Ligand SMILES: Nc1ncnc2c1ncn2[C@@H]1O[C@H](COP(=O)(O)OP(=O)(O)OP(=O)(O)O)[C@@H](O)[C@H]1O
Ligand SMILES: O=P(O)(O)OC[C@H]1O[C@](O)(CO)[C@@H](O)[C@@H]1O
């Protein structure tokens with residue numbers, strides 16, 4: 001058998017020509033690559049796969065080796081790696097009512113919980129053709145009995161970067177409250193993302209339980225957010241100057257890339273610092289986690305926009321409602337919101353190619369819906385159908401591609417199409433994206449933020465750095481940052497969830 005280059009989720013052929021992603025690695029069923037070969041996206045994902053362990057399936061020890069390599073890759077950096085003599089003291093995390101129970105450093109959480117019996121099982125992710133059960137364990141999050149920082153010597157800083165997301169204030173609040181319970185007095189917020197490290201006009205924001213008590217009652221970030229900003233060297237210079245030795249970084253993949261670079265720079269300078277991330281992405285595109293905070297709230301809030309589009313469309317003669325939702329490269333919000341609403345006839349996401357025009361195109365299907373139902377609702381993720389739009393090559397301050405407005409494009413093309421075929425159509429376009437991400441977290445996200453914020457502080461006191469915290473199969477875990485940002489998590493078009501969405505909308509393939 002050819003030695004495929006496999007990770008837990010993908011394989012590439014020896015010549016880097018065939019890419020399977022979240023499909024059936026090892027089953028040797030050649031699937032159409034999800035991204036055009038030679039596209040930037042293909043190379044990014046292939047490079048991520050190539051960095052992972054090559055498996056020689058003819059080696060009788062391959063399973064053991066895979067599990068050992070996995071354990072190594074998901075090992076979380078600890079202060080004693082660089083400072084073997086770092087002193088550990090008994091934890092100062094003590095609740096008033098009773099002593100807390102601690103997490104043992106050797107506790108693990110299972111990353112994959114389904115034992116697929118065959119590569120043909122729906123959603124199967126197999127490493128070999130026999131779909132052998134492989135154990136993939138990650139580190140359990142929570143308070144440790146021994147800590148590596150004396151609270152009186154800690155200056156903790158919190159920074160929120162990237163776009164807004166429901167729940168940012170809840171996480172800030174719980175980081176501050178938990179730090180205080182450990183006994184930390186010196187806690188500051190860095191204003192407006194990484195920019196706050198270099199802009200002399202932006203003073204630190206002192207934080208305490210009193211300051212953060214009610215901040216979760218509103219959306220946004222108490223500290224402000226931004227994209228772009230200073231270099232990693234400038235950030236670490238600033239941390240040294242300010243005497244920051246615990247940094248909590250709330251942000252998406254870009255922010256986490258920054259956090260990991262800060263962690264490495266601190267190690268290089270032999271600074272005894274804990275850098276801990278909390279993944280913030282409304283798009284839910286961070287790897288390995290059940291979900292990220294704010295996602296459920298976004299899906300819930302999107303219901304209001306979809307329902308309005310439905311009411312408008314349903315009340316008009318030949319009404320068509322188009323709703324655009326966030327999702328730069330991943331269609332999770334659009335998929336889940338469409339599924340939850342039950343009012344969407346067509347859901348379009350970046351992961352699934354479609355044609356607007358032609359016999360199998362979206363517009364033809366819209367005409368069918370108008371003929372048969374009298375109205376229709378389209379829900380589109382912002383990153384979908386970008387190939388139909390002019391590529392301006394514009395980038396935002398962080399280097400992210402500035403996307404064209406697919407919602408406006410669909411609205412215009414729909415109007416043109418119905419005019420051309422001589423059928424009247426009343427097309428309404430709703431873009432609720434910024435309204436959705438500015439709301440406060442709902443109750444379930446509020447709880448998720450609480451647990452993530454607390455665990456971030458436990459991780460820092462336990463001496464871990466260069467880590468992030470997430471919910472995995474309903475348990476909380478610490479993960480090394482590079483593993484969660486290797487590439488963006490995306491909707492698997494072969495997944496049960498996408499198939500459920502298609503069942504709900506009743507839409508055909510648009511290619
Ligand atoms: N590779 C990188 N190395 C260091 N810093 C980075 C890197 N990528 C992005 N950053 C910094 O991280 C911050 C946030 O990045 P970005 O704007 O891409 O948002 P994000 O964290 O991905 O969140 P969102 O999900 O909202 O896009 C910016 O200040 C940016 O300069
Ligand atoms: O307009 P901004 O602030 O750059 O943010 C928009 C982006 O933020 C995201 O929600 C990611 O946080 C993307 O889906 C979206 O493209």
Ligand SMILES: [Mg+2]
Nearest residue numbers: 162252253254
């Ligand atoms: Mg990003």
